[in-house]
Amino acid sequence: MFTINSNASDDFCYNPKTLSWNRRTDCCSWNGVYCDKMTGQVIDLDLFCSGLQGKFHTNSSLFQLSSLKQLSLSYNDFSGSLISTKFGELSSLTHLELWNSGFTGLIPTEISHISRLQFLTISTVDPYGLRLGPYNFQLLLKNMTQLRYLDLEYVNISSTIPERYLTNLTNLEYLRLSYNSLTGPIPSNVSGLQNLQFLLLSSNHLNGTIPSWIFSLPSLIYLELTNNSFSGKIQEFKSKTLAVISVNQNQLQGPIPKSLLDKQDLQFLTLSQNNFSGQIPSAVCNLKTLIMLDLGSNNLNGTIPQCLGEMSDLEVLGLNNNILSGTINTTFSTENQLRIINLYGNKLKGKVPPSLINCRNLEFLDLGNNELNDTFPSWLGGLPGLKILSLRSNKLHGPISDSRTDNLFPKIRVIDLSSNRFSGNLPVSLFENFQAIKKIGENSGTREYIAGDYSGNYANILIVTTKGLDQELPRVLTTYMIIDLSRNRFEGHIPSIIGDLVGLRMLNLSHNGLEGIIPASLHQLSVLESLDLSSNKIGGEIPQQLASLTFLAVLNLSHNHLVGCIPRGKQFDTFENSSYQGNDGLRGLPLSKDCGGDEGVPQPTTPVELDDDEEEEGDLISWQAVVMGFGCGLVIGLSIIYIMLSTHYPVWFSRMVVKFEHKIDSIMKRY
Known part of the structure; x- marks a missing residue:
């Protein structure tokens, strides 16, 4: 017997049909059970998404249903159960669905x-x-010649595709053999698959050229050959009904085939991560139903067609990592539906196109690693749904104006302005507007990604810098929030308001000209994983409160003017010398300079954060106190020495005085 998994109600489908079954009633009236009206025998058993849980045994009464024609056990949980050989005795079956039900082991010959x-x-x-x-x-393949639909995704086959038996499947309309560890080329002499509409062979170890019979399929709708090692060129497609072509992550070459540009039903065209060359023909704009155009990571050159911004159904535009040049002269119409624009890693010049403000659905904009020469486009903050903005590695310059406009970038989660020529103070007003980063991203238990609706078709790659190295994020979690303003010319103080951005996972302000102290308010960033303030002019002590950051895995404070004792405890006990090098005034572990204090435990004092005027006044008062203290100490010290010499005080008293003067001297050296 099976139990009902009540937790399955959280899944996308849950319909526990067996709960309504009653042995005192005719089984033909049960939910999910269908009987032949003439014989009364069960011919269809639909237990799809029924929340069933437990072992599937060979003595199940299910195998007594000799007239059964259709059986669906998909989306249940028979974890650890083998697929019984008795399925082979259900000789009347025309439909068998065992998808995502936890079966394991060898699929029996039966x-x-x-x-x-x-x-x-x-x-x-x-x-x-x-x-x-x-x-x-x-x-x-040899015996099931009546097959119209075959899906063996994630089944380990570890074989070549047998040409002899594939030809026999003349009724086949849908074939998915993805993630099967298939090897070798696709058979070239296949003539019997004229009814094939869906062909999915992604993520295998297939190689060679794509055989001509695939391009000749008259009714082909969906072709997915992603993540293999196919080479050669794409030929002209015969089918007039193509809706999806996905051949990314191969070694294909040549120009973009002209035959693709007249497919009026084409919705997804993904040719990325290949070796395609030549220009992007403006005829691509004739594809009025196109939702996704992914041509990234190829060798395409020339300019970006101006008409791309006028494609009313286009939601994803990926042209990253090519050799595209010229200005971004695309005019984005007010009717566009774009959610993702990725132009990273080209040779684009000029300004950020103002018409981007018309992309009201935009969530992801990456113009990084180009040669754009402009000031900060603060008007992009008016895009209501923008979550990721990367302008890194360009020639952007000037201050980020301290605009008091409300609600700029309200949903931004990642902003990367690194490796530009921005100057002036850090943009306090922008930080105030980052409403999404002011909340800690909640983990719903399932991984949610920014613009994740396309995760099965599009690699939404974002480049971020951590530990000084560029890292590719194939997808960005909605909970992962980043601010990277490194390698610019920012100056002034680190504003304490950054402590309000409690959702931050990574903060990088390195390689600027920042001064002042590290704000103690940074201890409020309770989920911070990476903090890089290196190569600035930051002084003062490291706030002891930062030791409370239990998620902090990367810390770089090197090459500043920090002094005092390094905090101890929790994550700070895991950081190495490299986190602190280039700060001559720092002491304590892991450095070789002893911090002192009781039993070697540091006794840090964190400077109080002041406004600029207060800080100047505070500095003046501090120095006055030091000078006054030194003057008084000097007078008192000389007086004591005079009295001691004239009255012949004992030796122990003279040692105490020397020790006291040494302590004053060491304090003075800090200043």
């Missing part, structure tokens, strides 16, 4: 005995937890 099957889907949530093996794979 499955191939169900020769009437038209619809077969077997997969697992545990990648490669199911195995078929080369022999059983061939046997399945």
Whole structure:
């Protein structure tokens, strides 16, 4: 017997049909059970998403349903259960769905005995937890000649694709053999698949050229060959019904095929991470239904077609990592639906196009690593849904104006302005407006990504710098919040208001001309994982409160003017010398200079944060006190020495005086 998993109600589907079953009523009236009206025998059992949980045994009464034609056990939890050989005895089956149900182990040969099957889907949530093996794979293709739909995603087959038996599947309309560890080329002499509409062979180890019979399929709708090692050129497609072409992450070359540019039903065109060359033809704008255009990481040159901004259905535009040049002269219309624009890593010049303000749905904008020469486009803050903005590694310059406009960048989660020529003070007014970063991103238990609706079709890569190295984030979690203003010409103090941005995971202000102290308010950044303030002119002591940052994994305070004792405890006990080098006034572990204090435990004092006027006044008062104290100490010291010499005080008293003077001298050296 199976139990109902009540926790399954959190999943995207949950319909516990068996809860309504009652043995005192006719089973043909049960939810999910369908009977032949003439014979009364069960012919269809639909337990899709029923929340069933437990072991699936070979003595199950299910195998007594000899007239069963359709059986769906998909989206249940039979974790650890083998697929029973008794499935092979259900010889009347035409539909068998065992997708995402936790089955494991070797798929038995007996499955191939169900020769009437038209619809077969077997997969697992545990990648490669199911195995078929080369022999059983061939046997399945040989016997199931009636198949119209075959999906074996994530089943470990570890075989080549057998040409001999593939040709026999003349009724096949849908074939998905993704993540199967398939090797070798796709067979070239296949002539019987004229009804094939969906072909998905992604994430295998397939190589060679794409055979011509694929381009000749008359009814092809969906072609996905992603993440293999295919080479050669893309030929002209015969099909007039193409909606999806995804061949990214291969070694394909040549120009963008002209035959793709007249497919009026094309919605997704992803050719990224190949070796395509030549220019982007303006005829691509004729694809009126196109939702995604991903041409990134190729060798495309020339300019960006101006008409791309007028494609009313386009949501994703990926042209990153090519050799595109000229200005971004694209005019984005007010009707556009763009959510992702990625132009990173080209040779684009000029200004940030003002018409981007028309992209009211934009969530991700990456113009980094180009040659843009402009001031900070603060007007981008008017985009209501913008979550990621990367302008890193350009020639942007000037101060980031201290605009008091409310609600700029209200949903921003990642802003990267690093490696430019920005100057002036850090933009306090912008920090005040970062409403999304003022909240700690809640973990819902499931990973949610920014613009994640396309995660199956588009690699939304973002480059960030951590530990001084560039790192690729293939997708960005909604909880991951970053501010990177490093390698600019910012000056002045670090504003304490940054402490209000409690959702920050990474803060990088390194390689600027920042002065003042480290604000103690940074201890409020309770989920901060990386803090880099290196290569500035920051002084004072490291606030002891920073020891409370329990998520801090990366700390770089090197090459500043910091003094005093390094905080102890928690994450601070894990950082190495490199985090502090270039600060001659720092003491304490892990440095070799002893901090002193009781039993070597540092006794830090954190400077109080002041406004600029107060700070200047405070500095003056401090120095006056030092001078007055030194003068008084000098007079008193000389007087004591005179009395001691004239009255012949004992030796112990003279030693005490010397020790006292040494302590005063060491204090004075700090200033």
